[in-house]
Amino acid sequence: MAISSSIQAQFFLSLKSSIPSYASLVDEVAETLNVSMDSAYRRIRGEKLLDFDELRVLCKRFNVSLDKFFSMESDSIIFQGKTNTYQEESMVEWMEDVLSQLNLVNSFSNKHVYFLVKDMPPFHHYYHPALAGFKFFFWMKSILLFENLKNAKFSISDNHFERFREVTQKTIKVYNRVPTSEIWNEEGLNTTLRQIEVYHEMGLIKNPEDTITLYRCVMEVIDHLEKMADSGRKSILGQAPTEDCAEYKMYLNEIVLGDNTFMAELGDSKITYLNHSVMYFIGSMDKKFNDSMFKNLDNLMKRSTLISGTGEKERRQFFNKLRKKVESKMHVMEV
CATH class of the missing domain: 1.10.260 (434 Repressor (Amino-terminal Domain))
Known part of the structure; x- marks a missing residue:
């Protein structure tokens, strides 16, 4: 047949x-x-x-x-993706899958990524080893439920970043080559800040000084994001943009709370990734669905304020609000 x-x-x-x-x-x-x-x-x-x-x-x-x-x-829409296997290697598999998806996007000459931010995108955590190490520890202990971390506490000195250094650096390198538009609001930092706060309150961070250090890491990432928004170009933390660094557009929408929708343009096609199970995504190349999703994102961007490369007043106000969120957490620690 x-x-x-x-x-x-x-x-x-x-x-x-x-x-x-x-x-x-x-x-x-x-x-x-x-x-x-x-x-x-x-x-x-x-x-x-x-x-x-x-x-x-x-x-x-x-x-x-x-x-x-x-x-x-x-009316059916076909999605593909992976779920948590609750195996020790699942973290590496997840990171390698993210890298492979970015490599696919980067392989096209006509490419662009759109991110409707609910939580700060994982790529931005990767800029700082200590912050990335905390996120990896949190994901493995509280999301992937690694048995060997059941009774473990986080410590920066344990260097949870090191085992993922190679794939992390490759991911940042590829991500920085893909033009990106991100739609943010003030809630974008809340998840990471809450994770740090809850782990501290539960006694899951060995040294209180590490909690302060993590908040300082978040501040450094905020500073870096502001620099990227100011230049309209991506870059590595602490470095100026290089020739192969792609365009970076940041939009501020004070009304809509994002849902971590991730859309990529691949030549003449599009693919939409929807978030599930905290850190996993399912993707669809359904044309009708993607056309609708892109129209929605395009409408959101038109109704948002572009704060990258322009809109200096709005940009400064936005990032100062993010800093105040972190400063309030640090103040509680220091009292």
């Missing part, structure tokens, strides 16, 4: 949008199906229809679903 040529054409179009721009679709199909280049071309052009076994192999290889091709007019 085979599918129609029109559905097959849409299927291969979807495959093409799921591979890096430098990769050859015909090479990938020929290798996956173990057929000649000519035979692969014939399948892509619809001259030879795929059978179900070939569909199964291609779907598995390219991690795509056929559901949307057999229900084009339905």
Whole structure:
């Protein structure tokens, strides 16, 4: 049994949008199906229809679903993603998956990322080793529920950042090359600040001085974000933008609370990632859904204040409010 040529054409179009721009679709199909280049071309052009076994192999290889091709007019939206396996290696797998998604986006010449911020994006935590180490510890202990951390307490000296240094640095490097628009409001820091505060109150931070240090790290990240917003370019903490640093746009929306929606433009296609289970995402390349999501984000940006590269007064006011949030936490510690 085979599918129609029109559905097959849409299927291969979807495959093409799921591979890096430098990769050859015909090479990938020929290798996956173990057929000649000519035979692969014939399948892509619809001259030879795929059978179900070939569909199964291609779907598995390219991690795509056929559901949307057999229900084009339905209201169903197909998402793909991973869930928490509650295994010791799940943290590394999560970070490598984030890196691979960024590498996919970066492989396209026409690319852009949009982030509707509820919590400060994970990439910004990576700028500071101590802050990143705390986030890794929190995720592993309280979200991924690592058994070996059940009775553990956080300490900066334990250097939880080190085991993830390589993948973290690669992630920052790629992220800084992808043009990005982020929609923020004053609530964007609340989750990280609350995590630090709760761990301190529960006695899960060994040394109270480490709590103060973490708040200072957040202040340094705020300073860095303000510098990026001022220049309109991404950069590494403590460094000026380099030639390969991408555009950075920051919008302030004082009405809408974000939900960590992450959308990426990949050439002529788009993919939307929705947050679930605190730190995981599921993604969809459904065109109708993505067009609607992009329209929503575009409308939000039009109704927000651009505070990167312009809007100096609003930018200063916004970042001063973020600093006051952190200062209030530090003041309680020092009393």
